[in-house]
Amino acid sequence: MANVSIYEKIENKGRQDAKKIIEAGAQKAKELKTVTIDEAKQQILASQAKLALKNAQLLKTMATEFEQAAKQNSLARKQVLIDDTFLLATNSLRSIPADQWKKLVLQLLSTDALLGSETIIASKRDHALFLQVFVSDLKASPIVLDKLNQQLNDKKFQLTLSPQIAAIDGGFLVVGTNFDVDHSYRAILTEILNHYESEIATILFSGCE
Numbered sequence: 001m002a003n004v005s006i007y008e009k010i011e012n013k014g015r016q017d018a019k020k021i022i023e024a025g026a027q028k029a030k031e032l033k034t035v036t037i038d039e040a041k042q043q044i045l046a047s048q049a050k051l052a053l054k055n056a057q058l059l060k061t062m063a064t065e066f067e068q069a070a071k072q073n074s075l076a077r078k079q080v081l082i083d084d085t086f087l088l089a090t091n092s093l094r095s096i097p098a099d100q101w102k103k104l105v106l107q108l109l110s111t112d113a114l115l116g117s118e119t120i121i122a123s124k125r126d127h128a129l130f131l132q133v134f135v136s137d138l139k140a141s142p143i144v145l146d147k148l149n150q151q152l153n154d155k156k157f158q159l160t161l162s163p164q165i166a167a168i169d170g171g172f173l174v175v176g177t178n179f180d181v182d183h184s185y186r187a188i189l190t191e192i193l194n195h196y197e198s199e200i201a202t203i204l205f206s207g208c209e
Contacts, residue, residue: 086189093185094125094170101126102133105172106151108183112174116157120145121164122172123184130161130172 096104119142122130131138134148142160149157166173170185 086193089189090169090185093188098129098133101129105130105134105148108188109148109152109174112181114152114157114159114174115176115178116149116159118174118176119160119162120172120174121162121166123166123168123170125170126172127161127165135161 120130130145130148131143134145134151135143136146137144143163145159145161149159152159162175166184168184168186171183171188174181174183
């Protein structure tokens with residue numbers, strides 16, 4: 001076997017070392033690639049999770065806004081229905097026959113704890129009805145509601161009717177020394193609406209949702 005020169009030995013050793021370095025580098029690169037891919041996968045999964053959470057929150061927000069909008073629209077429709085019903089009731093009161101109007105006036109005044117010296121200021125139509133139904137002497141001044149005083153079963157009563165016309169939608173006002181009472185149709189209907197709010201809501205809105 002020929003003697004191998006020192007140079008050939010060095011060259012062979014260099015080749016072997018280079019091969020080992022290349023193999024080690026390749027292995028390291030492979031491991032690094034695997035780690036990088038795994039990290040990328042984790043980042044992608046984390047991003048997907050964040051995106052899913054963000055989308056879920058966005059959908060929840062949109063659902064809440066849609067629900068609120070639907071409720072607001074429903075309340076708006078209900079308010080329109082209440083307003084229409086209120087207007088219809090007001091118009092009905094404005095056109096009730098004189099005999100029913102008389103009963104209404106007596107019923108309202110009987111609950112007022114009157115002193116008997118109050119003055120009534122009525123809307124245009126009601127003023128005419130007070131003169132027609134409750135006054136004997138239309139030329140007297142002040143205008144004494146003598147028939148009304150008798151109907152209230154109190155001889156001490158001296159209720160009078162003001163010549164002034166009240167700026168109200170219908171009904172009348174009772175003006176006294178210690179207190180005033182609003183018997184306008186709006187006040188009457190508002191009191192009824194407030195008192196029977198739940199019952200009225202059930203009747204008007206049943207099946208409207």
